Amino acid sequence: MEQVVIIQDKNEIEVVLQQSKQFGLVKISTYSYRNFKEEVHLGFLKGCIVLMKSRALSEFIPLIMRIRRITEVPIILLVDTYDSYEAAICIEAGADEYVKYPIHPRDLSARIKAVMRRCYNEKFEEDRETVLKLGDISIYLDREEIYRNKMRIELNGREYSILLYLIKKAGIIVTREELMEVISVFKNKRLIDIYIHGLRTKIEELPNFPKYIKTIKGKGYRFETVYIS
Known part of the structure; x- marks a missing residue:
């Protein structure tokens, strides 16, 4: 009742x-x-x-x-x-x-x-809906929308693709070369760093001290599984 x-x-x-x-x-x-x-x-x-x-x-x-x-x-x-x-x-x-x-x-x-x-x-x-909960981040997969603390985050297509791939491989180191294939960029590896920086600026509370997307020096990036629920 x-x-x-x-x-x-x-x-x-x-x-x-x-x-x-x-x-x-x-x-x-x-x-x-x-x-x-x-x-x-x-x-x-x-x-x-x-x-x-x-x-x-x-x-x-x-x-x-x-x-x-x-x-x-x-x-x-x-x-x-x-x-x-x-x-x-x-x-x-x-x-x-x-x-x-x-x-x-x-x-x-x-x-x-x-x-x-x-x-x-x-x-x-x-x-x-299919919703991924990542700490204070919610990803609505059916409509490709992302919210942080209930405020919508605007990602471009490549940022969104990179984020989903990192989440799919959560806990595993992902190389820049892998991410280049994800977004169909085959020449400039530094572009990946630019997209990662943009992602951190939008989804991390403290972009300079990321809790979601970690840099693994000399290898690539890893999405932390502790924030997936």
Whole structure:
């Protein structure tokens, strides 16, 4: 059963939701800000989180960020005054919706259903794809897209081919000559070093101290298997 977790200082939102017949099969759990412990209450949550903003933004944003570190379930914020600047900050912190309250029960329930449907449809599509997890790097092989910490990385065709070949040979030293064949370059071995440098700049947190693509002096390169999962 899907669950709606409500965090509020006053018991308002639960009453509003219970007026909607759509929530007969959805469990509603309500917590005050004082009693809410995200590590305990969100561990296995599948559903939606509704927050009633009744505190200063400086207290509110850290809560959103802590929740987002634990779970990817959608977060809807209810605010008494709409502020576009504040909305942008909250969404950047990890919120999915920023909505003025009071709101009609039917409208609130529709928003909750919509964000849950969108979230879990996206998760289903992601699960159907072939995804390589390399530490903080995710490679979506079906669409040839690469993300680092959920931010997309733009690789050119040769960089992408070299990276996939290194991963395929993970733990094994790959020579420059092998990589030249991969990208159909047959004259200048130094081009491989240029492409490796470009790859490191894009995928490594510290390009000068790479953790993924290691240089094996006098032999070539090796992709570290410890980061493959």
